[in-house]
Amino acid sequence: MDDNYPESSVLRVHRSLSAASNLTWLVYFILLFATGFQSFGQKTILRGKVVNARTNEVVEFANVLLVGTTLGTQSDLNGAYALELSPGTVTIKASFVGYAAESRTLLIDGTQKVITLNFRLQPQQKNLSEVTVRGKRERYRNKDNPAVALIEKVIGHKQQNRKESFSFYQYNKYEKIEFDLSNISEKFRNRRSLKKFDFVFNYLDTSQVTGKVNLPIYLKESVSNVFYSHNPERKKEFVEGEKMTGLGNYVDNNGIKVYLETLYQDVNVYDNNISLLAQQFLGPTAPLAPQFYKYVIIDSTTLNGTRCVNLGFSPRNKTDLLFQGTMAIALDSSYAIRKVIMGFSKDINVNFVTDMRLAQEYNFVQDQGLMLTKDELAIEFNLLKKENGMGLFGQRSVSYRNYVVNQPIDPKRFSGLSNDVSKDALTHDDSFWAQARHEPLSSKEQGIYAMVDSVRKVPLFQKFMNTALFLLEGYKSVGPFEIGPVSTFYSFNPVEGFRLRLGGRTTTTFSDRMAFETYGAYGFRDKRFKYFAAATFSLTDHNTYTYPIKHIQVSVQNELKIPGQELQFVQEDNFLLSFKRGPNNRRTYNQVMQVDYLNESKSGLALNLNVKRIEQTPAGALTFDQYTPEGAITPIPNVISTELTAGLRYAPHEQFYQGKNYRVPIVNKYPIIQLRYTAGIKNLLGGQYTFQRLMAYANKRFYVTPIGYTDVTLEGGQTFGQVPFPLLTIHRANQTYAYQPESYNMMNFLEFVSDHYGAIFVDHYFNGFIFNKIPLIKKLRLREVITFKSLWGGLRPENRPGPDTNLMRLPTNETGEPVSFALGSKPYMEASVGIANIFKILRVDLVKRLTYLENPLAPQGYGVRFRMKFDF
Structure with a gap:
């Protein structure tokens, strides 16, 4: 502006x-x-x-x-x-x-x-x-183009024009994010289903310019102090106050806040890669930008007494993740950007967004340099991207004051987290906000808080939210207890046949500091009951689900398991996972008792201590037997181990949405690192084996703007000691038709067993970079994905079953032929090509197994896998 x-x-x-x-x-x-x-x-x-x-x-x-x-x-x-x-x-x-x-x-x-x-x-x-x-009909060239020469000057001078060029700076920041339900029609207002909510239409606001009607539904305010030091480079934002509308216990209000902050991130036009809408755009001032952008000189203007050139920029290909707009560049030898207005093409491969506009201005502060003084980001969302359809309009407005630059800052200011929130941030009264806001709220904005609070009290709204959460998350509240998840009520598998399950957990209305969870299940083929019960005790002043978690959990379980399979976000008895390819009848009955301690910190470091006793009994077609010294085979009734585990997990700046029984991570550019050490103690609680196991894991997203991003996962582990195969590493296979990113989608259950291994998973998402350049196909907004997975490992001689080791045999089929193997000198490998963003939520992969095709029942040819994922 x-x-x-x-x-x-x-x-x-x-x-x-x-x-x-x-x-x-x-x-x-x-x-x-x-x-x-x-x-x-x-x-x-x-x-x-x-x-x-x-x-x-x-x-x-x-x-x-x-x-x-x-x-x-x-x-x-x-x-x-x-x-x-x-x-x-x-x-x-x-x-x-x-x-x-x-x-x-x-x-x-x-x-x-x-x-x-x-x-x-x-x-x-x-x-x-x-x-x-040159006109649009003529070929655009960088050579001898004064507009390109000008942007190269901007690129060459941007380090000295960035705010990070100051030795120190500090300022007070007030941020406001507002969402309005847009394009409210008379037909919508007159719906019978909304009669109980007709009072909300008292808050409608009609634009004098467009004549359209909007309904404000969400408002978040925050006020903070920001400090920066160049050498050493440190930045600290201390949030003094936060205030937002919310839907109570129905949703994770903090998770919604975090997700919106991810969509509406701070934008620095000097950055090479700009994060927005959970995507990364190549910025118009990146060194590579002239290869992907077109630049034109539009005219000249004067801003605050400084002569500027208005430079227009737009993508060479309108479907790429690039911006278009204008920037005013100072002609005072600094080549600094004084003003920028930009959005992106309507042809861009971004879902649910019909438009985006960013407007920023830079002005001199204390006569020492340029700092951001105006910052407005508006985004229009529409499910079907209809120009006149009802949708959401969100605007982030940020104002800055009390700038102090190049004045030393006490190093103590930077102690603690880089983004720290005051303990009293959410509890301030109106007098604090009247002073902290840079400008008073309008009557419409003030009304948002009152309106949302009134909506939450309407019984029909409460009934609707309970029903919606039951369908989306699978839990139905009954007083202080919630029944679910519904997806596990009925399933089937070759061992249990039809399986019925019923369970649930307590809610925070029961207790903020304690949570109980239980279920019971019955298989009609094996005619056995299964059960689970857990009690969780919070060691903080908040409930057991709120981040950061610090709790102790005690649990017991008697359950049917697939060896080596530990699913993350879903239960193995989820109905949709009942459909599997190939034999699936080798399982174990596991009786587990454990005590688990978890201590998370806002720094991203989490400590986990666990004591577990597990008794595994073969089920279905699986048998436990071993060689005798004479070469005969004798059955083993079970395998019992007592394990002590210590784990560390470091995930800096990790953010997520907290659901009823899961977390949805909001992926960022920072790595996730895990280390876990397990010791098996013989004769403790009946444990039969002494061993040690070490595992390391690292995951990181690498942005390769403008051709997408790559997710890389490295994993490795080693088991020390002589143990039977159920206590070794049974590699994660996937025999469902759902694509699982960190499992082997063409590997069979129990197919490979190792006592030492290393693995790499690589997924590259092109985000439509190729498809966007193909006529007709680009209108479908499809996105390309390629993946590669490789696993190295094996068994040391002391863990290879045989008469000389007196170890349990690896699993065999009904005729005695082995179905489980140790990896040899070559790695297991599989690769896939996929098409994502089908109907905006579906990904389909064509997967090919590349090695160990000679193994019995190894998938030959190609497999098709599906994955549902919501993405912008």
Whole structure:
């Protein structure tokens, strides 16, 4: 936004924005006030579209100016614009590089509320001072292009223009994120199902510009102090206050806050890679940017007495994860960016987002350098990406004050976490917020808190949320107890036949410090009952589910298991996992008693201590037997081990959404590292073996902008001591038709056993980089995925079954042929190619096993696997 217009005007206009409006009108209404237009007297709304006169295609980012003034805006992704004008005779000019400008004069008499004016621009070559800018029909070149020469100057000087070039800086930051239900229609308001909620429509807000209606539904405010030191480089943000609307215990309000912060991250236009909407965009000032962006000089302007050039930038391929917009670059030898307005093409391969607009300004502080002074990010969401459909409009507004630069900061300021929240942040009263806000809330914004609180008290809403959570998360609340998960009530497998299960857990209304969970199950073929019971005691002042967790859990379980399979987010008896390929009848009955201690910290470091006694008894077609010294085979009734485990997990800056019985991680660029040591103690609680096991795990996402990102997982382990195969590492196989990222999708259950191993998993997501360049296919918004998995390992001589080792035989089939093997000199390998984003949620992989095809029942050919995943 322009410095010439006060922030209060901008925010006042934002409050009148209609989230019900078509994305088109919303976006330039934001841009209109990003230019800082102030209104005086009776106003008339001028709106319309800018199109190519030859093709009728919309012209995005066209300049629409009131001649003789600084008032103006830019067309959005749909070519639409809107201006608010005072009475009088005015001349409006529309222009864009590569087109002949068009001017229109009209009389604004003050009686018309809305005037529609469309512009049809003729494509042509255009000379701008000494710069020749080629039209759209001619081939764009970097060579001898003054616009490219200018951006290269910006790139060359950006390190000195970044705020990180200061030795020290500090400031006070006030952030506000608001979501509105947009494009509320009369038909929607009159639905019978909403009669109980008709009071919420008292909070509707109609945009004076678009005439559309919006309903505010969410507001989050935070105020913090930010400190930075260049040498050594350290940054600390201390959040003094947070306030947000919420839905009580129905959802993880902190998780929603974290997820929104991920979507609406701080944007630094000088960054090479810019994170937004859980994606990474190649920034327009990255060293590689001239290879992927087109740049054009539009015109010149003056900002705060500094002569600037308006530089336009757009993707060479509109489907790539790149931005388009304009930036004002100072011509004072600093080549600093003073103002930027940017969004992305409507053809971009991003789901559910119909438009995005970022507006930022940089001004001098304390006459020492440039700092960000205006920061507005608006995003329009629509499930089907319909231009006029009902959706969500979200805007993040950040203001900064009390800048202090190049003044030493006490090193104690940087102690603790890089992002620390005051213990009292969520408990401040209205007097704190009246002083802490940089500007008072509007009456509409104030009403959001009252409205959401009223909605939560409506019995129909409570019934709806309980039903929705039952369907989505699988739990149904009955007082202080919730029954579920529903997906496990019925399943089937070859050993149990039909399996029925019923269970549940206590809620926080039962106790904040204690939680109990239980279930009972019965198999109609094996005619055996299974059960589980656990008691969890929180060692903190919050409940057992709230991060960071510090608790002790005691549990007992009698259950049927597939050896080597430990699923993360779902239960093995989930109904959908009942469908499997190949034989699936080798299992064990496990009787487990354990005590588990977990201590998480906000730094990302977690300590886990565990004592477990496990008795494994063969089930189905699986048998436990061993060789005698004479070479005969004798059965073994069970394997009993007592294990002491210590684990460390380090996940810096980890964020997630906390569900009823799971966490959904919000992946970032930081690694996750785990170390685990297990000791088996013979004769302790009946343990039969002495052994040690060491495991290490590391996972990291690498962004390779603009061609996607790569997830890499490394894993390795070793077992010390002589033990039977149930206590060795049985590698994670997958015989379901669901694609599992860190399992071997073409490996059979129990197929490979190791006492030492190393593994690598590589998944690269192109995010449509290839498909986006193929005609017709690019309209489907599909995304390409390739994966590779490799496993090395084996068994040392002392753990290879035989008469000389007196060890348990590896599993065999009914005729005595082995079905489990040790890895040899070559690794197990499989690879896949996949198509993701089918119907926006489905991924389909074609998987090929590359080695050990000679093993019995090894899948030959290709396998098809499916995965459901919500993604932007």
